[in-house]
Amino acid sequence: MKKITFIITLLLLSSNGFGQEEKSLGEKKGVKITYQLLLQEEQKKKDKYILIVNSNNENNSDLYYEVPLVKNNNGELSLPFTPEEQGFTKIRVRNSTGLFGDGKSIIGEQTKLITTNNSILFKIKKGSVLTQETTFKVKKGVKPLVTNSFKKTLKELKDFDLKISPEMLNGDFISSCQEIKVNILFQNSAEKGDYLIQTTNGKQFIWTRKNNTTFIRENSSDFTIIFNKSNNTFNYSTSDGITCVWSKK
Missing domain, CATH: 2.40.128 (Lipocalin)
Incomplete structure (x- = not known):
């Protein structure tokens, strides 16, 4: 009986370890995007997962991207409202049964630097890891289809034409x-x-x-x-x- 219990426990641990395997979603300018999937709950018609996405800047320098400022009702410049427009990469679960199919974005650190074309710079620090975690559901027994797309151009600070602040x-x-x-x-x-x-x-x-x-x-x-x-x-x-x-x- 003890032997059977040990085998079952070992199988569960192996399954859990496999579920946490980190997989690559792509790389751009030395910034790598990876993800982990955890099966949280098996429901009658759907399976619920936890998705953990990591962005890792493996460069020896900070990278930046620009987010265009938009005019509000008072004619003043401000950041776009939706997080997607502020992020530099977007992760989707293509076969999600809920809203997550529209995607989630990873957002860098907002700076006070503004370009001459009225865009604000966001920074991805060298060696930093940015993490986004969420849950979603797919039809029961269906393997989640996770994709990533880079939405912004990543550059070093010297490559931007900045307003003097x-x-x-x-x-x-x-x-x-x-x-x-x-x-x-x-x-x-x-x-x-x-x-x-x-x-x-x-x-x-x-x-x-x-x-x-x-x-x-x-x-x-x-x-x-x-x-x-x-x-x-x-x-x-x-x-x-x-x-x-x-x-x-």
Whole structure:
């Protein structure tokens, strides 16, 4: 009797282990999508499953994708309402008997970065695993048909044309000229518009915005700083030919 009980227990464990086998759903730009299926309940006409989907960024760098902002009733830009539009990949159970056949999406981490075409960036951190879990039903005895499709283009941050934000401009910088420390603080006022306050060795200088990337020192057009979005540096120059690079610490 003990032997029979042991065999039955072993079979159940083997079956359960097989049910939790992780299977691949695809890969894009080093981001792998896998899933596990667990049979939760056998009903009279249907079988109920638990679906666990994992997204694993195996790259050595973060990846990003953009979600276009939409205008609300007040004419303001906001994120699309449905999670599907915010996700980068969509998982479906094609033969589900319920609404899950329409799919579920995995969503990255929302950032404050906005592109020049009014899209907000979502981040998939390097080495991160994002998980989505849900339940669904299929007809009794039918094997679930799980599929995945990538809905967004995954890219590195440098590949996007970003709007310059205060977060990008603010901070401590080191000048390539004598390694002088420079602190930059973004400000805005009705009188000056957008401007920067530079603090160096206890002295402050005001830089007024000329265009999206260029600032001119207040009361002296001989001094210019240009922000480089690709590497978060300022190029400092004077009318007599002096140039320095301010690199963010």
